[in-house]
Amino acid sequence: MYEEAPSRAVPGAVLWRAAGPGGVVLPDGCMDLIWTDGRLLVAGPDTGPHPAGEVPGRAFAGIRLAPGTAPALLGVPAHELRDRRVELADLWPGPEVRRLTGRTAAYEDPCAALEALARTRLAAAGPPDPLPAEVTARLRAGQPVAAIARAVGLGERQLRRRSLDAFGYGPRTLGRVLRLQRALALARRGLPQAEVACAAGYADQAHLAREVRALAGTTLGAYTASAVAAGANSDTPQPSGSSTTA
Numbered sequence: 001m002y003e004e005a006p007s008r009a010v011p012g013a014v015l016w017r018a019a020g021p022g023g024v025v026l027p028d029g030c031m032d033l034i035w036t037d038g039r040l041l042v043a044g045p046d047t048g049p050h051p052a053g054e055v056p057g058r059a060f061a062g063i064r065l066a067p068g069t070a071p072a073l074l075g076v077p078a079h080e081l082r083d084r085r086v087e088l089a090d091l092w093p094g095p096e097v098r099r100l101t102g103r104t105a106a107y108e109d110p111c112a113a114l115e116a117l118a119r120t121r122l123a124a125a126g127p128p129d130p131l132p133a134e135v136t137a138r139l140r141a142g143q144p145v146a147a148i149a150r151a152v153g154l155g156e157r158q159l160r161r162r163s164l165d166a167f168g169y170g171p172r173t174l175g176r177v178l179r180l181q182r183a184l185a186l187a188r189r190g191l192p193q194a195e196v197a198c199a200a201g202y203a204d205q206a207h208l209a210r211e212v213r214a215l216a217g218t219t220l221g222a223y224t225a226s227a228v229a230a231g232a233n234s235d236t237p238q239p240s241g242s243s244t245t246a
Contacts, residue, residue: 001017001018001019002016002017002018002019003016003017003018004016004017004064007063007115007118009115009116009118009119010063010065010069010115010118010119010122011066012065012066012069012133013063013064013065013066013069013115013118014063014064015061015062015063015064015111015114015115016060016061016062016063016064016111017059017060017061017062017111018059018060018062019059019060020057020058020059020060023052023226024049024050024051024052024216024217024218025043025046025049025050025051025052025054026046026049026180026184026215026216027045027046027047027048027049027177027180027215027216028046028064028177028181029045029067029136029167029174029177029178029181030045030064030065030066030067030070031043031044031045031064031065031069031070031074031078031081031168032062032063032064032065033062033063033065033070033073033088033114033117033118034055034060034061034062035060035061035062035104035110035113035114036055036056036057036058036059036060036061037056037057037058037059038101038105039057039087039101040087040088040089040097040100040101040104041055041085041086041087041088042070042074042081042085042086042087042088042091043055043062043084043085044078044080044081044082044083044084044085044086044168045067045078045081045082045083045167045168045169046082046083047082047083047169047173047177047215048083048214048215048216048217049215049216049217049218050083050085054085055085061109061110061111061114062111062114063111063114063115063118065118066133066136067132067136067166067167067174067178068129068131068132068133068135068136068166068167069122069128069132071165071166072121072122072125072128072129073118073121073122073125074091074121075091075092076091077164077165078164078165078166078167078168079164079165079168079169081168082168082169088100100117103117104117129166131152131162131166132166132167134151134152135148135152135159135163135166135171135174136174136178138151139171139174139175139178140178140182142179142201145159145171145172145175148171159171176211176215177215179200179201179202179211180211180212180215180216182199182200182201183196183197183200183202183208183211183212183220184216184220184223184227186199186200187220187223187224187227188224188227193205193208193209193220193221196208196220208220
């Protein structure tokens, strides 16, 4: 069983719960703070499919943070966590993590505890850097990287360095991940693959097939069949570190 809802306290974040690991985690450009079996963990940004069982546990609660948001909360550049699942204690001082673990365990709803933790840490970090949100929005609109660099007043190399810190990978890779998620959402609606390719911004259906295989490790047909079998009815991508419908 999997449930999610938008956070009312952390802009762009999603709170989620899962009964247990299962399926495959697909790249979505996000990072997650996870609570399971009395432990706090972080799921970094993915560049390919990961088995959900990488994070063992009986039940999960998490907050999925919008692309570019988590580094300010964690105090760690996103590229250091790329394709990794790590204990929060590996990133923060032990006494602080033990205090937060006890506080989270005391909440009836661990999602509320994670939301409060994220809200407090992000507020302490000061005003957010507007660059990640602008880059993400422009990539979602299908703008090329060179045009985005000009629009934000950076050279392409500077934009790549800033993107590695914010997202865990460069803007081209983030653009591919966001386009993949658009394609998966369209496929879940039942659109034919040729229409998915056109609407999501791929050159053609063959290009779509190559990208789904490269980033998701499967075919779009297999993904869609699995999503239908799992009863997927949401356009919202599943969070890093939790079970997915792939």
